Amino acid sequence: MEIKIMELTKTFKDRVAVDQLTLAIGQGEFFALLGENGAGKTTTIKMLSCLMEPTSGDAIMLGDSIVENPQAVKKKLNISPQETAVARNLSVQENLEFIARIYGSTKQDAEQKAIRLMEMFGLAERAKSKGRNLSGGMERRLSIAMAMISEPEIIFLDEPTVGLDVRARLDLWQILLNLKGQITIILTTHYLEEVEALADRIGIMHKGRLQALGTLEELKHQTGQIKLQDVFLQLTAEGEST
Numbered sequence: 001m002e003i004k005i006m007e008l009t010k011t012f013k014d015r016v017a018v019d020q021l022t023l024a025i026g027q028g029e030f031f032a033l034l035g036e037n038g039a040g041k042t043t044t045i046k047m048l049s050c051l052m053e054p055t056s057g058d059a060i061m062l063g064d065s066i067v068e069n070p071q072a073v074k075k076k077l078n079i080s081p082q083e084t085a086v087a088r089n090l091s092v093q094e095n096l097e098f099i100a101r102i103y104g105s106t107k108q109d110a111e112q113k114a115i116r117l118m119e120m121f122g123l124a125e126r127a128k129s130k131g132r133n134l135s136g137g138m139e140r141r142l143s144i145a146m147a148m149i150s151e152p153e154i155i156f157l158d159e160p161t162v163g164l165d166v167r168a169r170l171d172l173w174q175i176l177l178n179l180k181g182q183i184t185i186i187l188t189t190h191y192l193e194e195v196e197a198l199a200d201r202i203g204i205m206h207k208g209r210l211q212a213l214g215t216l217e218e219l220k221h222q223t224g225q226i227k228l229q230d231v232f233l234q235l236t237a238e239g240e241s242t
């Protein structure tokens with residue numbers, strides 16, 4: 001398994017944000033992490049991407065521990081956070097080249113990488129547009145493209161389509177579908193249609209715990225529900241009484 005999460009726990013003062021999460025994710029999998037506000041999704045991906053230390057537990061990412069060797073882990077993955085990292089005064093191409101240079105590319109290499117990613121993310125026509133002039137959808141695509149510069153083997157996308165209109169969301173889904181299988185993708189979202197369109201497997205978190213895990217079909221079967229929305233409501237309600 002490419003990602004092996006073992007009893008991963010994060011506590012803030014007396015609040016348990018992530019509670020002994022145990023989970024394995026395979027290479028090239030598109031994994032969706034679902035859960036209500038405050039369920040612990042963002043905290044989970046911050047720990048897995050080594051932006052936050054766990055209180056206890058561990059995760060082995062491509063053979064390296066996030067606790068023992070976070071520097072090695074960081075080299076193999078990247079994250080596109082909720083708040084985009086796009087520099088508003090730089091153009092699309094400059095944003096990409098800037099990140100490539102930070103990762104040590106030569107000027108020429110950085111340019112080539114930027115051009116390739118702009119094509120992949122449908123941004124080539126807007127190469128010269130400044131970050132501040134981009135639509136929400138383009139800014140989000142650029143932000144993900146920037147996370148791809150380091151050629152990660154695992155990418156985390158934290159609510160990538162929040163605030164996007166229908167067309168921008170569908171465009172981004174198409175790009176993510178094109179990436180599918182080439183790279184391991186871990187997505188958090190509140191949009192259930194997004195999960196249905198993209199994910200191979202789904203984990204539903206509730207109050208810091210992994211409440212359910214499986215393919216969409218498995219979760220439907222497990223709950224006896226037909227629609228993902230009802231699967232979700234049932235699984236996140238069951239936890240209320242436990």
Ligand SMILES: Nc1ncnc2c1ncn2[C@@H]1O[C@H](COP(=O)(O)OP(=O)(O)OP(=O)(O)O)[C@@H](O)[C@H]1O
Pocket residue numbers: 012015016017035036037038039040041042043044
């Ligand atoms: N830095 C922090 N300090 C204190 N509490 C925190 C911190 N970060 C998160 N929490 C708490 O941990 C819990 C889990 O939060 P988290 O942001 O991981 O949830 P989430 O599932 O990503 O929610 P959302 O869907 O709203 O983004 C929440 O109760 C939150 O208030």
